[in-house]
Amino acid sequence: MSDPLLDRLAAPDPGAVSLDVVDTVTTTAGPLGDVLVASSSAGVTFLRPADDAGFRDEYRRRVGRPLVPADRPAPPVTARTAVDLRACSPFERDVLRATASIPAGQVRPYGWVAREVGRPAAVRAVGTVLARNPVPLIVPCHRVTKADGSLGRYMFGEAAKARVLAAEGLDLDRLERFVSTGVVLIASDTTGIACLPSCHHARRITDAHRVPFRSAAKAREAGYRGCLVCRPGL
Incomplete structure (x- = not known):
């Protein structure tokens, strides 16, 4: 299934951003508390903690457009919030x-x-x-x-x-x-597949069949192949 956020980020470069466009700024709720949000007509362009005193200056330097206060509150920020990354390379x-x-x-x-x-x-x-x-x-x-x-x-x-x-x-x-013991990959001796530790496939490997590795090179030498989901770089 297509992910709308990934589709937006994968869109072709639309070209130069017009400098005569005025974006809006407001404070809204985020998963870690209130955030400052700048938005264009296409979506959120810049987001920082609500106490970021240099927000406007940094925005003008990076995006090249002025900011005016939004005339209405913004909805809470979530992973599905629309974004506008035209100012990025x-x-x-x-x-x-x-x-x-x-x-x-x-x-x-x-x-x-x-x-x-x-x-x-x-x-x-x-x-x-x-x-x-x-x-x-x-x-x-x-x-x-x-x-x-x-x-x-x-x-x-x-x-x-x-x-x-x-x-x-x-x-x-x-x-x-895993970090404290230097383990960076978790493999299964039944499937011959190695995963990054937080991969949902790695979490299914039982203690009896778990093989830890401290490097991708060691996993390759032992004959393991990389998980196709988390793609650990084997």
């Missing part, structure tokens, strides 16, 4: 689209996103894009972790990242057990 949109494909209740490392966009060596560039994600909470950069599976930084704060992931169904205690 093609690479930025590719990264945001790959990030939007991560299922709720699961996480992926930055390297996974880099592979998904066809730039496996661009892990640092992917991290930069997600650190500047114009629409966090809608495009779920909170579902992207460090290479070892630890949560890492988040613009709303690390505690908020943990809170929103737990609300989405991620078992943080289970994830931490």
Whole structure:
């Protein structure tokens, strides 16, 4: 089934954004509390915590358009909120689209996103894009972790990242057990398939048949192949 958010993020570059367009700004509710939201006629263009004092200046610098107060309240922000990413570069949109494909209740490392966009060596560039994600909470950069599976930084704060992931169904205690022992892949000795730890297939592997790996290279050497759902890079 087609995902409307992914379809929007996959749309061709519509070209230059007109500088004489005026966007609106308002405060609305989000899953982590109130947020400042800038919107064009096509959707949300920029979102930040409600106490972000530099919101307007950053918006003008990045998007190049003025902001005026909205004449009506915005609906609460959810993962289905429409977005307008015309001000992003093609690479930025590719990264945001790959990030939007991560299922709720699961996480992926930055390297996974880099592979998904066809730039496996661009892990640092992917991290930069997600650190500047114009629409966090809608495009779920909170579902992207460090290479070892630890949560890492988040613009709303690390505690908020943990809170929103737990609300989405991620078992943080289970994830931490793998992180603390250096496990980055979980395989099944019955199927010969290796998954990222939060993949829903990995969660079905029983203790008796679970084979942990600390690297993709070790899993490959042992003859395991990668899960077709979470695509761990084997």
